[in-house]
Amino acid sequence: xxxxxxxxxxxxxxxxxxxxxxxxxxxxxxxxxxxxxxxxxxxxxxxxxxxxxxxxxxxxxxxxxxxxxxxxxxxxxxxxxxxxxxxxxxxxxxxxxxxxxxxxxxxxxxxxxxxxxxxxxxxxxxxxxxxxxxxxxxxxxxxxxxxxxxxxxxxxxxxxxxxxxxxxxxxxxxxxxxxxxxxxxxxxxxxxxxxxxxxxxxxxxxxxxxxxxxxxxxxxxxxxxxxxxxxxxxxxxxxxxxxxxxxxxxxxxxxxxxxxxxxxxxxxxxxxxxxxxxxxxxxxxxxxxxxxxxxxxxxxxxxxxxxxxxxxxxxxxxxxxxxxxxxxxxxxxxxxxxxxx
Numbered sequence: 001x002x003x004x005x006x007x008x009x010x011x012x013x014x015x016x017x018x019x020x021x022x023x024x025x026x027x028x029x030x031x032x033x034x035x036x037x038x039x040x041x042x043x044x045x046x047x048x049x050x051x052x053x054x055x056x057x058x059x060x061x062x063x064x065x066x067x068x069x070x071x072x073x074x075x076x077x078x079x080x081x082x083x084x085x086x087x088x089x090x091x092x093x094x095x096x097x098x099x100x101x102x103x104x105x106x107x108x109x110x111x112x113x114x115x116x117x118x119x120x121x122x123x124x125x126x127x128x129x130x131x132x133x134x135x136x137x138x139x140x141x142x143x144x145x146x147x148x149x150x151x152x153x154x155x156x157x158x159x160x161x162x163x164x165x166x167x168x169x170x171x172x173x174x175x176x177x178x179x180x181x182x183x184x185x186x187x188x189x190x191x192x193x194x195x196x197x198x199x200x201x202x203x204x205x206x207x208x209x210x211x212x213x214x215x216x217x218x219x220x221x222x223x224x225x226x227x228x229x230x231x232x233x234x235x236x237x238x239x240x241x242x243x244x245x246x247x248x249x250x251x252x253x254x255x256x257x258x259x260x261x262x263x264x265x266x267x268x269x270x271x272x273x274x275x276x277x278x279x280x281x282x283x284x285x286x287x288x289x290x291x292x293x294x295x296x297x298x299x300x301x302x303x304x305x306x307x308x309x310x311x312x313x314x315x316x317x318x319x320x321x322x323x324x325x326x327x328x329x330x331x332x333x334x335x336x337x338x339x340x341x
Contacts, residue, residue: 025192026225027063028232029293033188034062034181036237036297037304042244045308046146048173061181062188081123082131082186084195087263088207094120094198101256101263104129128190132255135183136303142176143311144323148337151327161334168337184300190255191296194220196263203270213270223269227278231286232293240294241301249306258299265292 025033038055048054069080086094091101097118105111108130112122149172153165189195198204201220203213269288277284315322317336325331 025188025293025296026228028229029192029224029289030062030066030185030188031059032232032234032237032293033059033191033296033300034184035059035234036241036294037184037300038180039238040241040297040301041304045305046150046173049176049304054177057177058180058184061178062184064178064181065185077123081125082127083189084126084200085128085259086124086126086198086200087196087259088198089263089266091260091263093125098125101129101259104256126195128186128195129255129259131186132183132190132303133251135179135186136251136307139176139179139183139304139307140310140314141316142172142179143308144314144316145337146172146176147311147323148316148321148326148333151329152333152337155329161338164338180304183303187258187300187303188293188296190259191262191292191299192224193262193265193269193292194224196259197266199266199270211270211274213274219273223273223278227285228289228293231281232289236290237293237297240290242294242298244305245298245302246305246309261295262292 035055035058038049038058041049043050065079065083069076071079085101087101088095088098090096092098093101093115095118098120099105099111099114099118105114108127111125111127111130115122115125146169149165149169153162153169156162156165194200198207199213201217202215203209205215209215265288272278272284272288275284276282277288279285312323312327317333319336319340321331321333321336326333
């Protein structure tokens with residue numbers, strides 16, 4: 001439980017003194033990832049997502065998983081560990097005894113069992129891949145429900161039913177923005193190198209440090225909060241975003257690949273830190289921050305689009321209806337949406 005204990009200790013110090021609390025990119029970074037991702041959405045997405053208001057809302061909601069910390073148990077055990085996955089330099093969780101990021105068990109419970117069998121503390125490992133997988137799958141269900149409600153509202157001739165479809169569609173739109181924010185938070189965490197490594201707050205003292213990197217426990221918070229807040233700019237992040245990558249999508253493979261890409265930036269971070277690049281407004285450090293935020297925004301934008309596309313082939317409600325059939329006008333979703341009891 002070293003990592004969670006460290007977070008708690010740093011947060012306590014932040015109240016009494018001046019150190020910055022460790023909180024995954026901080027407010028500025030998470031806002032920018034969420035806003036840039038939504039602003040980058042293509043025209044195929046629902047119109048309610050293509051507005052400045054939607055981008056702003058997702059940006060604010062992307063901060064929410066940090067704002068709910070400290071709720072007690074089991075809330076904190078399940079949620080605080082979702083912000084990170086601590087890999088060694090080869091991509092295994094915690095150490096060579098842990099599972100490879102490329103071969104994670106299907107369920108969190110199986111992951112916990114594998115860690116326990118290896119003699120590793122599950123609280124030290126982190127659930128970030130599972131948080132992203134779960135958030136994506138939930139968003140697909142949101143979009144599937146919205147598709148059905150939207151199509152039914154347009155075709156319904158009964159005034160009472162049509163009014164209910166409209167009200168439920170608006171409720172669903174609010175939920176979609178909230179769930180996009182939550183997914184955005186974890187995808188944003190996945191672009192911050194400290195959230196993918198055993199070197200999460202200074203170089204780990206449990207492994208060799210031949211290049212003499214800092215072991216300061218202020219490293220993480222100072223980088224993602226104070227420094228990022230000074231140098232990060234939305235226009236720079238948007239300019240650095242990559243082209244959409246939407247072909248050959250496999251959720252179970254894509255998330256580990258994304259996290260490994262971030263893990264590869266741990267060593268460059270510490271080399272830059274050693275060179276003094278994260279002081280004041282150093283251009284080298286600013287470029288690193290921009291690239292990492294752009295990586296998070298690009299991945300998040302793509303996951304939003306892929307979730308929307310996946311939802312077209314989904315089934316939803318009870319009795320189950322196929323989204324495609326409702327959108328084609330060949331199925332009546334009233335009982336599936338409103339309920340038959």
